[in-house]
Amino acid sequence: GENVEQHPSTLSVQEGDSAVIKCTYSDSASNYFPWYKQELGKRPQLIIDIRSNVGEKKDQRIAVTLNKTAKHFSLHITETQPEDSAVYFCAQRTPGGYQKVTFGIGTKLQVIP
């Protein structure tokens, strides 16, 4: 199937601490896993993505890890800052001509100064 489960739904961390959001997918054929950030009142925007042939990808303070065997992937934000406060959505895409992307329910991250 196309489902992707995301948790937690809300997360509060102190500024400077790390935040981790986890998603689990069901289709073993899924090959692309992006993460989107949506700030209040704005559109979702891609922040990082990973393909199924890679186990980890980093971009400054954010990283994404993929465990294909367990069919889960996680977003890691280190040294969190107040501007990291937003809703984060994971997604997954199945291969083939149709290539539909399915989103998780979102995680509202609050970074407490």
Add this chain to the structure above:
Amino acid sequence: GAGVSQSPSNKVTEKGKDVELRCDPISGHTALYWYRQSLGQGLEFLIYFQGNSAPDKSGLPSDRFSAERTGGSVSTLTIQRTQQEDSAVYLCASSSTNTIYFGEGSWLTVV
């Protein structure tokens, strides 16, 4: 244009009226999505167009909702006989290979 364009940006309509929301995707993007997002909620999938394939309409909440995509480019989402629970932001997104790009959304308020 450089990004996904949606119109109108804001729409207030009376209950029972029909509304049309327009999405102009990024040029060359074959995939187009419509999502609905209520205040503080997640992305509710509505419909997906991919090239010349039959659209995936599995997310449309009722037969009052329909969408079309003409010439593989511009898409229109139509809501007939609007209800108050239809009030939400309607987001359009398009993609070519991997990255999905979202429009600013159309804020619909049904009074």
